[in-house]
Amino acid sequence: MKKNLLILFVLFSVLISSQTAGKVIKVKDGDTVVVLLSDSTQETLRLAEVDCPEKGQAFGKNAKQFTSDAVFGKTVTFYRTAKDRYQRTVAKIFYDHNKYLSEEIIKAGFGWWYFKASKNLDLQKLQDSAKENRLGLWTDKNAVSPWEYRKSRRKKNMDNKSKAL
Numbered sequence: 433m434k435k436n437l438l439i440l441f442v443l444f445s446v447l448i449s450s451q452t453a454g455k456v457i458k459v460k461d462g463d464t465v466v467v468l469l470s471d472s473t474q475e476t477l478r479l480a481e482v483d484c485p486e487k488g489q490a491f492g493k494n495a496k497q498f499t500s501d502a503v504f505g506k507t508v509t510f511y512r513t514a515k516d517r518y519q520r521t522v523a524k525i526f527y528d529h530n531k532y533l534s535e536e537i538i539k540a541g542f543g544w545w546y547f548k549a550s551k552n553l554d555l556q557k558l559q560d561s562a563k564e565n566r567l568g569l570w571t572d573k574n575a576v577s578p579w580e581y582r583k584s585r586r587k588k589n590m591d592n593k594s595k596a597l
Contacts, residue, residue: 462495481550541568
């Protein structure tokens with residue numbers, strides 16, 4: 433019993449100590465923001481568990497606007513979970529009395545649950561509900577996920593390079 437309490441205490445301590453606060457000073461797109469930290473440094477945060485449409489993709493501007501309306505200018509709490517391949521911090525961001533930003537984006541239909549990097553099945557349920565209710569990007573019956581969009585753009589760029597040679 434004492435061992436279990438010690439483990440819980442250590443886990444709780446790690447969670448509390450790993451949370452950071454920052455003011456959102458820029459929204460780059462639906463799933464990437466820049467925060468100003470208390471030491472006046474800036475950190476780019478890529479939202480965990482969600483993937484929003486790209487800038488050139490249908491609903492990309494809508495996703496960015498949703499994120500901006502939700503957190504721009506606000507002080508948020510975030511938990512760093514990883515670094516992505518671009519060395520951005522992947523983070524879970526909370527705002528307005530513990531709303532989880534990724535969850536709110538998915539619930540509103542402005543992002544896909546990023547199942548490749550998330551085991552949170554509640555997010556899948558929220559995505560299914562948004563899709564069923566035709567919210568946000570789900571008004572488009574042929575909505576293309578950002579990862580498929582990026583893949584097709586890479587293929588197109590490769591084909592163009594091959595033709596140029």
